[in-house]
Amino acid sequence: MLTHVLTLTDTTPSASSSTASRRQRIGARIGDGAALLLPGGALQTRSNDTEQRFRPDSDFFYLTGLAEPGAVLLLRPGREPEFTLFVQPRDPKAEIWSGRRIGPEGAIHRYGADAAHPLGELAERLPALLDGVESVYLPFHHAPDLHLALLAALAHLHRRDRLGEQRPECLRDARALLGEDRIFKDAAALTTLRRAVEISAEGHLAAIRGVRPGLSERDIEAIIEHRFRRLGASGPGYGTIVGGGDNATILHYVANDAPLIAGQLLLVDAGAELDCFTGDITRTYPISGRFSPEQRDLYQIVLAANEAGIREARVGSDIDAIHGVCLRILAEGLLDLHLVEGGVDEVIEQQRYLPYYMHRTSHWLGADVHDAGHYTLGRRPRPLQPGIVLTVEPALYIPADDPRAPPGLRGCGIRIEDDVLIRAEGPEVLSAGVPKAVAELEAILGSDPLL
Ligand SMILES: [Mn+2]
Incomplete structure (x- = not known):
């Protein structure tokens, strides 16, 4: 044998x-x-x-x-x-x-x-x-x-x-x-990458269905990575981030060992790697299954930025433009919340948003989670062309000790990240399998009491 x-x-x-x-x-x-x-x-x-x-x-x-x-x-x-x-x-x-x-x-x-x-x-x-x-x-x-x-x-x-x-x-x-x-995904690369993102989405879905107070960030990591391996991925394509409460405000949090507390949000950034292509998806949702009104308002700002950023992911545009579109919506949201002051242009030009949004919005995605290929050509942002795959991942992070923030939002980190294929006919969201609308999330949160 x-x-x-x-x-x-x-x-x-x-x-x-x-x-x-x-x-x-x-x-x-x-x-x-x-x-x-x-x-x-x-x-x-x-x-x-x-x-x-x-x-x-x-x-x-x-x-x-x-x-x-x-x-x-x-x-x-x-x-x-x-x-x-x-x-x-x-x-x-x-x-x-x-x-x-x-x-x-x-x-x-x-x-x-x-x-x-x-x-x-x-x-x-x-x-x-x-x-x-x-x-x-x-x-x-x-x-x-x-x-x-x-x-x-x-x-x-x-x-x-x-x-x-x-x-x-x-x-x-x-x-x-x-x-x-x-940087231009050929047919085989795209087939593999699509599947890697699908498996990533399955992992996130399992986590969303499984989350509830009393579990730990460990459980969520295990649920996700079990799905990844079970569905044929080699494992995560980068260190899985499972951050409850103010752990979500640590950008590269990978300890994933804190208990999940009712009333807090959970940020999960995870992607499955298949044949050396990786997905990269982030979702944020309430541990007890329902957003508080304050959390929901903050979430809607980031979601609006995510959706506008995706619409901007089209041929001829570039990732600076995507970042700009997202930044404007985030800055307007921060103004509505009274976390920053001034006009929206002022907030952007003087980077007053920086305490709440300190990273860029997009990176190339493929064999490496931050994939190969020049970001600029001749010192100008590279025009997007069909076959490029990138992420759109706007976020807002409210420091736990921010005296300007309403107490209910202190220590809240919200990031919504999708994987987007640039096509002549417009952006295709490869990670559309994971819900991000509030109602869609709340409909399935905690619905699977497996653990
Ligand atoms: Mn990413």
């Missing part, structure tokens, strides 16, 4: 047409004469001699579909071999301890490499593979081992200049290269 299972695993084709067409696209972009060198990522120490679960480098996985620590990709458009992988060699004893490896053979048969070698041969083989290449794309950040290997190869080729060998003389940033491809 065991042999049978292993045989099946070994012959399952993992190389997909989407990664092949991405390599082709990138190859055409860099042209013959260039090469791309990418690290697959390494295991990260958690403590002492234990490691975090492996998560491959986003750029590497985007082009290979391979999730194995230590791998290296070399792409040389127009040369033979064009697509080379360096991977850990098969080692039955090591694999008993740390998991199966594809080995060079698997790299060829399952991942479509034209050539594959054990990782240990990288330094020795790199000079010949780069001989005659004019420029090399590699990540400028977070790849120190690869930098050393490349510099050694360049030095080797330099020494052999008089023998006719030619070293690359130009280094370029692979992150920028890949970012400009990844």
